[in-house]
Amino acid sequence: MTDQLTHDPVVGDGPNEPESAVAVRVRLAETLEATSTPKRKRRFLWLWIAGGVLVLLLGAALTLLIAPGTTVAGVPVGGLPPSIAANVVSQRLSDASISVNGTRMTGSELGVSVDAGALTNKALADRPLWNLGAWFGAPIEAPVTLEAGKADKALQQALPSLYTKPTDASVRFVNGTYVVKPAAPGIRVNTAALAQSLQRAFSRDIDHVAVQTTKTDALPPISTGTAEATAKKLGGMLDTIGFYVGTERTVPVAPDVAASWLTVTSHDSTGSFSITADQKKIQTAVDALPGQVNRQPANAQNIVNSAGEVLRVETAGQTGRTLGSTGGVAAAFATQLSDGNAEYSLPVTETPFQTTNLQRSIDVNLSTQTLSMIQNGVVVGSWAISSGLPGTPTPTGHFTVRDHIRVQTMSSTQYGYVVPNVQWVMYFDYNGDAFHGVYWHDNFGHPMSHGCVGMPISLAQQLYDWTPDGTQVYVH
Known part of the structure; x- marks a missing residue:
């Protein structure tokens, strides 16, 4: 029975003989030796890798982090990379408690800002962590700007006595024309000067900021110009x-x-x-x-x-x-x-x-002592005149009316006469001969003059109005 239990057959190829105790110890020793040696090698490898990483991280820190003790606009940024430092600066300025003329306000209310990104990038360039000489350097003063509309609104609400509203220029229609009422400036806080005061204050101590305002003109939106x-x-x-x-x-x-x-x-x-x-x-x-x-x-x-x-x-x-x-x-x-x-x-x-042309001319017949107005070859008016006496005859030939004179005094030293108020005078040559009205006689139809062609005053006016300068005259 015992032998049967000890030597039960096992399914497989070949005999199923039991392994001796010595053989088992030898095999175990070989296995332990085979497995223990590689584990010691891997442990040293990991130590080398970890050390290398630390060196790389330390090198990166030296070149990518800002030197300790560095402040931008009063905000400590030492040991930070520029991107994080920029966010810290912006947030600190936004949250800063500022005393303006004794009234507490925040940077956010005033719209305070700086170019944090450019400033922190420059801080890293000038003061990297590896440069021990740049540690705890002088504060970096940051140009401060205020969001003008936001700052004015907040200041006007907090300090209304500092503001006087400007008056726009206006345009009105008065008495037929447009007139201007000039603009009038008001008073406001000088936000540009306030930004400079904040810049200096932040550099001193961002946790205790107190500034005083100055005033300037508040220009109206609509100017006089x-x-x-x-x-x-x-x-x-x-x-x-x-x-x-x-x-x-x-x-x-x-x-x-x-x-x-x-x-x-x-x-x-x-x-x-x-x-x-x-x-x-x-x-x-x-x-x-x-x-x-x-x-x-x-x-x-x-x-x-x-x-x-x-x-x-x-x-x-x-x-x-x-x-x-x-x-x-x-x-x-x-x-x-x-x-x-x-x-x-x-x-x-x-x-x-349509246009109609009227050809006009004047015909003077000395034989009949008559004057005729001719238009387009047709006589449209004719009357008796008084031409020159035999000693001073009216010249014959073709002439042109050259001048119109409403009234004048006619005189001659040669013949010794002066006749005032001669009306409706039209000269037709350059020797002083003219058509004109006569008031000193009514002997028309007979020679009476020193060469002029005289006629009743009413007819002289008719001829004067009918005849333009340049009208042709034929005396025969």
């Missing part, structure tokens, strides 16, 4: 405003009417004025345009000489006009006025006029 420029612009618009046909201001708009269309609004946010126009008020003027613009053509008449040269425009020609559709005119003009353009071009169809 801006108002004057706007008034000038509006004045120019009043000078030209109207509805135009071509270059003609066919329908002017009175200044007070134009001003009633316009609204001038100031904008503190931009320091400027804007101009808007009331479309409904403009529409009232647009509705009246047809009666002011539409017209029939008027033909022209020119007085000419025999060569066709225009001596005088007797009747100016005028084109006919028909106004087109006015739908949308009021809206378009309102937009133009908002942009400063006061000249609106109307849609108009024009009809040209």
